[in-house]
Amino acid sequence: GENVEQHPSTLSVQEGDSAVIKCTYSDSASNYFPWYKQELGKRPQLIIDIRSNVGEKKDQRIAVTLNKTAKHFSLHITETQPEDSAVYFCAASRGNQGGKLIFGQGTELSVKP
Amino acid sequence: KAGVTQTPRYLIKTRGQQVTLSCSPISGHRSVSWYQQTPGQGLQFLFEYFSETQRNKGNFPGRFSGRQFSNSRSEMNVSTLELGDSALYLCASSTQWGAADEQFFGPGTRLTVL
Numbered sequence: 580g581e582n583v584e585q586h587p588s589t590l591s592v593q594e595g596d597s598a599v600i601k602c603t604y605s606d607s608a609s610n611y612f613p614w615y616k617q618e619l620g621k622r623p624q625l626i627i628d629i630r631s632n633v634g635e636k637k638d639q640r641i642a643v644t645l646n647k648t649a650k651h652f653s654l655h656i657t658e659t660q661p662e663d664s665a666v667y668f669c670a671a672s673r674g675n676q677g678g679k680l681i682f683g684q685g686t687e688l689s690v691k692p
Numbered sequence: 693k694a695g696v697t698q699t700p701r702y703l704i705k706t707r708g709q710q711v712t713l714s715c716s717p718i719s720g721h722r723s724v725s726w727y728q729q730t731p732g733q734g735l736q737f738l739f740e741y742f743s744e745t746q747r748n749k750g751n752f753p754g755r756f757s758g759r760q761f762s763n764s765r766s767e768m769n770v771s772t773l774e775l776g777d778s779a780l781y782l783c784a785s786s787t788q789w790g791a792a793d794e795q796f797f798g799p800g801t802r803l804t805v806l
Contacts, residue, residue, distance in 0.1 A: 610792065611792035613794070613795075615797075621799075622782065622797040622798060622799050622800060623735070623782070623797045624797070625794050625795070625796075628794065630792060668734075668735060670735075672792070674790070674791070674792020674793075675790050675791075675792060676748075676790060677723075677740050677742070677747045677748045677789050677790055678723055678725050678740050678748070678784070678786050678789065678793075678795055679725065679737050679740055679748040679750070680725070680727075680735075680737060680795065681737065682727075682734055682735040682736075682737075683734070684734045685734055685735075
């Protein structure tokens with residue numbers, strides 16, 4: 580069935596370091612891969628997304644890479660700041676078949692000042 | 693534009709009761725999806741509605757149902773509540789169905805079943 584594996588489940592870094600979160604998906608028909616950030620007690624918010632016709636996308640300190648052959652995609656955060664501390668979720672969907680998102684289990688990122 | 697809103701924000705029910713949760717999407721958004729969030733299972737897809745029709749369904753029992761109205765507002769209903777139904781229920785809206793667009797989440801309804 581459809582599944583998204585996300586690693587690591589927790590990640591602690593020093594301010595200014597980089598953080599990398601990795602996801603693997605099982606449904607080869609997936610073609611849309613968003614990343615959401617959820618702060619404690621708040622709603623998930625999209626931080627970046629990538630479509631299957633693109634290998635990499637960057638937005639300031641955040642980048643996402645996609646390897647369709649290996650069914651892997653990763654989130655890279657550079658120059659981390661304490662306000663980056665949150666739970667990050669990757670997700671996959673068959674975008675052209677609706678909005679059903681299959682989420683990974685989440686990564687709790689802690690950035691220590 | 694106002695964001696996605698959900699009512700009520702908190703709800704306490706007892707086992708066996710039923711509950712109805714409401715979601716108002718962003719103005720102009722026509723697709724609404726529902727998710728259940730728990731510490732153990734994470735975020736799980738419940739169902740998706742577009743143009744008042746259910747377009748996708750997750751792996752939840754028939755006690756979970758939903759509907760969408762002509763103004764795109766959506767409701768979900770859970771009948772015969774079980775302790776395991778305690779969760780944060782999130783709805784998300786997007787502009788269209790099948791366009792791989794960003795989904796905007798509401799603040800959620802925290803359901804506690806005693």
